[in-house]
Amino acid sequence: MVRSRTVWATAALMTAALGVAAVPAEATPVAAARAVACPTGWGSLDKAYTAASLESVRSVRTGSHDCYDRMVVDIPGAGSDDLGFSVRYVDGIHQDGSGRPIPVGGGAVLEVRVHAPAYDPDTGSPTYPATPGRPLPGVDLTGYRTFRDARFVGSFEGDTQIGLGVRARLPFRVLRLADRLVIDVAHTWGTAR
Known part of the structure; x- marks a missing residue:
């Protein structure tokens, strides 16, 4: 024992x-x-999904994370299958309807197009209080590693355009979730932050 x-x-x-x-x-x-491991494989090619929401854009907000900067377009009442979008790198952004160029700062520019209006389709009243060519209301990008500028381009015939200026042409992903569209842009092409 x-x-x-x-x-x-x-x-x-x-x-x-x-x-x-x-x-x-x-x-x-x-x-x-x-030693945060960051995801890779997002790429920088165009990303799109065809659908149209009957709901309207209500707000846009941003956040900075360990591996990426994030933009969220809030569309309350929209289901993830209803959220159509097109996100792509462009040489310049022109406002739908007028063709007016909208300058966006940064080393590269993403055109974020959400297939939802920023106004009430029945009344024409704005649901997102933004002015074409001006920075997004309530969005402060001070201290962000990737985001440099965010401009409201306009809302025309059910589509809302946003210009997102980033540091360089970096990988990005788009997530369709209930009530919102999420755009993440990586800080680097590598696997660590």
Whole structure:
């Protein structure tokens, strides 16, 4: 009985010692935060989905994450299958209807086109209080790694156009979710931030 206690105690001590030795010194929370693995494979080619929403754009917001900057176009009441879009890199953006060029700052420009109006189709009243050619209301891109500028281009015949200026032509993805369209633009082409 004494021998079995000794064997168990020895086994427990060895397991504890090996467990501590097996954890590298850099596996601290600080080091783990620096070694974020970022997704790859998004690419920079045009992305689109054909559908039209009966709902209207209500707001646009942005956020910065470890691996990418994010723009969210809120369309309350829209289902993910109803959200049509086209997102692509362009040399310049021209307002639908008038053809007026809208300058957008940055090393590259994404045209974000959402197949939903920024006005009430029944009354023509704006549902998103933006002015063509001006920065998006309430969007402050100070301190973002990728986003440089965000301009409202216009809303014409059920489509809303936004110009998103980014640091360079970087990979991006588009997510269709209930009530919103999400555009993520990576900070780099690599796999780490």
